[in-house]
Amino acid sequence: MLIKILIAGDGGQGVQTISDIICQAAFENGFFVNHIPNYGLEQRGGVSLSYITIGDKEITYPKFSMPDILVVLSKQADNRTKQYQKESVKMLNIEDYKKDLEKQSVKPQNYNIFFLGLLAKILVEKKICGEDCVLKLLEKKFGKKENWEEKKNVFELSLNYV
Amino acid sequence: MVNSRQFLTGSEVFVRAAIDSGAGFMFGYPITPASEILSGWINSGKKYLQTEDEIAAGFALCGAVLGGEKAFTATSGPGNILMQDGLSMAEGMRLPFVMVAAQRGGPSSGTVIYSQQEVILSCFGGNGEGMRFVYSPSNLSELYKFTRKAFNDAWHYRFPAIILTDGYLLKTKGVIDFAKIGEIKNISPRALVPKDSVVHWPNIYTFEEELYQEIKLAKDDFEKVAEDIADCESYQTDKADILLVAHGIVGAAAKEAVDELRKKGINAGLFRPITLRPLARKKLDKIAGQESVKKIVVVESSLGQLARIIRDQIAPEICAEFAYMQYPGLGIETEAIVDFVAGLRVVSGEI
Numbered sequence: 001m002l003i004k005i006l007i008a009g010d011g012g013q014g015v016q017t018i019s020d021i022i023c024q025a026a027f028e029n030g031f032f033v034n035h036i037p038n039y040g041l042e043q044r045g046g047v048s049l050s051y052i053t054i055g056d057k058e059i060t061y062p063k064f065s066m067p068d069i070l071v072v073l074s075k076q077a078d079n080r081t082k083q084y085q086k087e088s089v090k091m092l093n094i095e096d097y098k099k100d101l102e103k104q105s106v107k108p109q110n111y112n113i114f115f116l117g118l119l120a121k122i123l124v125e126k127k128i129c130g131e132d133c134v135l136k137l138l139e140k141k142f143g144k145k146e147n148w149e150e151k152k153n154v155f156e157l158s159l160n161y162v
Numbered sequence: 163m164v165n166s167r168q169f170l171t172g173s174e175v176f177v178r179a180a181i182d183s184g185a186g187f188m189f190g191y192p193i194t195p196a197s198e199i200l201s202g203w204i205n206s207g208k209k210y211l212q213t214e215d216e217i218a219a220g221f222a223l224c225g226a227v228l229g230g231e232k233a234f235t236a237t238s239g240p241g242n243i244l245m246q247d248g249l250s251m252a253e254g255m256r257l258p259f260v261m262v263a264a265q266r267g268g269p270s271s272g273t274v275i276y277s278q279q280e281v282i283l284s285c286f287g288g289n290g291e292g293m294r295f296v297y298s299p300s301n302l303s304e305l306y307k308f309t310r311k312a313f314n315d316a317w318h319y320r321f322p323a324i325i326l327t328d329g330y331l332l333k334t335k336g337v338i339d340f341a342k343i344g345e346i347k348n349i350s351p352r353a354l355v356p357k358d359s360v361v362h363w364p365n366i367y368t369f370e371e372e373l374y375q376e377i378k379l380a381k382d383d384f385e386k387v388a389e390d391i392a393d394c395e396s397y398q399t400d401k402a403d404i405l406l407v408a409h410g411i412v413g414a415a416a417k418e419a420v421d422e423l424r425k426k427g428i429n430a431g432l433f434r435p436i437t438l439r440p441l442a443r444k445k446l447d448k449i450a451g452q453e454s455v456k457k458i459v460v461v462e463s464s465l466g467q468l469a470r471i472i473r474d475q476i477a478p479e480i481c482a483e484f485a486y487m488q489y490p491g492l493g494i495e496t497e498a499i500v501d502f503v504a505g506l507r508v509v510s511g512e513i
Contacts, residue, residue: 027169027337035335038275060301060414062334065495 002055003126004064005119008081009073011048014112019050021137022119025129026054036062047080054128069122071115092118110154113138117158131159166341172332173198175302176262176325177206179309180234184348185260187211187226187233189219191241194274195329196264199236216241220248220259227257230353232313234260238329239268242280246287249322253292254365256380257354258316258323262309265328267491275329277491278410281467284326285439291377293384294322295391296439300414302338305331307346308436314349319387321380326438330411330493388440395434396445398424401454402431404503405482407472408461409435412494416461419499429454430503438471447477457506461487461499 005022009015016037023035031054038049051067053059070085072078072093085091092115106114120134138155142148170178176199180188188203188210190196204210213219219235226233237245242263252259265280267273285296295315297308305327312323355361367373395413398420399405408416413434423430433449435441450458460469465488473484487494487502 023335024169032337033169033335034337036330037333059336060418061411061496062330062336063493063495065497 001126002053002057002059003069003128004067005052005054005069005071006064006067006081006084007050007052007071007073007115008077009048009071009112010076011046013048013073014109015048015050015073017141018112018116018119019052021116021134021141022123022129023052023054024137025120025133026123028133029129031056031128032059034059034062047074047077049080054123069119071119073111073115090122104157106154106157107150110151113151113154114158114161117155118161121159167337167339169335169337170302171198171335172302172305172327173202175306175338176236176309176327176332177202179306180313181206181208182346182348183232183310183313184351185232185234185313187231188235189213189222189226189233190235190237191216191219193238193241193266195266195276195332196236196238196241196262198332199262199264216244217247220245221251223259223261224248224251224255224257227252227259227351228354229357230351232258232317232351234262234313236262236264238264239266239272239280240270242283242287246283246289249294249324250288250290250292251365252322253288253294253380254290254376255363256320258313258320258351260312260316260323260325262325262327264332265326273491275333276463276493277328278412278463279465279467279491281326281409281438281462281464282470284324285471291381292322293380294324294439295319296324296326296437297393298326298409298413298436298438299331300410300417300434300436302331302334302336303343304436306338306340307343310346310348314346315391317349317351319383319391321384326410328411384440389444391437392440392442392445393436394442394445395432395436396449397432397434399431399433399449399452401429401452402449403429403454403456404431404506405450405455405458406430406432406461406499406503407435407458407468408432409438409468412461412463415494415496416499418496419503422496422500423503426500426504428503428507435468435471438468441471441475443475443477446472446475447480450476450482451480455482457485458482459485459487459503459506461494461502463489463492463494465490 034053267277299305316323
């Protein structure tokens with residue numbers, strides 16, 4: 001079993017934050033995980049990419065030419081990842097959810113949490129990690145912040161999203 | 163008990179290896195992708211000096227090891243160029259100068275994360291013809307092991323030792339199981355200039371003959387230990403038709419490519435030099451000299467720096483054809499290697 005995930009968003013959207021949580025959850029469940037954050041100069045406004053590989057065997061090379069799952073958090077990231085947008089790749093693109101999220105008053109700064117939930121759902125189905133573990137790690141990261149309840153609600157919304 | 167299985171970045175693994183090696187001091191100037199080594203070292207609470215540039219860091223390191231301090235530096239790209247000044251002095255004086263070179267793209271500032279373009283610079287960057295050890299690990303576990311070995315070899319044999327890495331290896335967070343690495347004993351440092359003593363130890367000579375003798379001595383010493391130091395991985399090379407040659411993280415991709423090529427019925431194998439200097443020449447000659455080997459494919463993220471070393475060192479009577487896959491400054495994924503090799507076979511009409 002080997003699953004390759006590419007998460008792309010604008011610098012500051014929390015791409016690395018949700019990547020860290022996904023990776024930690026898979027690691028704690030005994031899987032081999034490789035995470036390479038491709039942050040060149042995007043602190044200055046570019047696209048932040050995160051390459052994640054999760055497997056039940058040792059992973060030899062951290063990058064890949066085609067992901068199994070592509071998560072896109074912004075228009076800019078959408079343009080930057082055109083080469084990966086193939087039929088064989090499962091796409092989770094903000095463009096497909098934006099209207100719904102606005103309707104449910106999810107703030108743009110929590111879009112990453114929404115996609116964390118969608119990813120968690122896929123990984124739970126594949127028995128890579130449990131929802132509880134992801135929520136626990138999310139709480140560890142944001143539990144003491146003022147907007148924790150808001151983030152928790154977005155996470156729960158995404159877990160139940162159909 | 164601390165769980166031996168850990169999820170760490172390459173920089174974190176290096177810092178741990180340096181601490182476990184008994185290193186007590188780091189000199190350096192921050193540069194991506196080596197900066198997290200300096201910040202990680204500072205966070206560990208160990209002694210450090212952030213100098214005004216890499217030239218100062220290099221010479222400060224020379225001074226520290228003369229005083230018996232197990233110390234090191236880390237740098238990258240343009241910093242690696244400046245560091246050659248101190249490294250050259252360390253070669254001339256046979257100092258245990260330990261350095262991590264985190265390759266980034268060039269020329270000049272280039273890119274900030276990855277390349278394999280500092281191979282020639284790291285192996286042969288000094289003026290004159292000094293001797294040094296260069297290790298090119300391909301994963302976190304090797305990064306740990308060969309960092310420990312670099313400190314030991316540098317202090318045991320008194321040659322500079324460089325751990326050649328890149329930003330992929332240092333910034334990637336992956337799983338490492340320390341229990342699988344086993345115990346490594348440290349070589350103790352000693353003051354090369356004992357405290358309160360006066361030693362006349364030149365790094366400049368009046369007569370050409372004096373310098374000649376020194377270079378010859380260093381060369382002889384290096385050759386005596388070269389076979390013990392030289393290390394490589396040989397994977398599926400027995401009776402292989404196509405021999406891939408790749409180092410570092412590209413070596414990891416090439417290893418996967420061998421498995422994929424074999425599934426397609428292509429009889430490929432891999433020679434992965436772990437030490438780029440000295441190179442495991444005897445093993446290379448034995449593998450590449452097999453009658454079965456029709457092609458040697460050198461795969462690297464540079465315009466042929468590894469290929470230059472291989473061609474220079476391989477026995478001249480080996481007549482397999484060379485082919486080159488060169489992506490200067492660009493990562494090379496397994497699939498790309500598989501396509502390249504399969505393409506070669508189609509062109510030459512073998513399948």
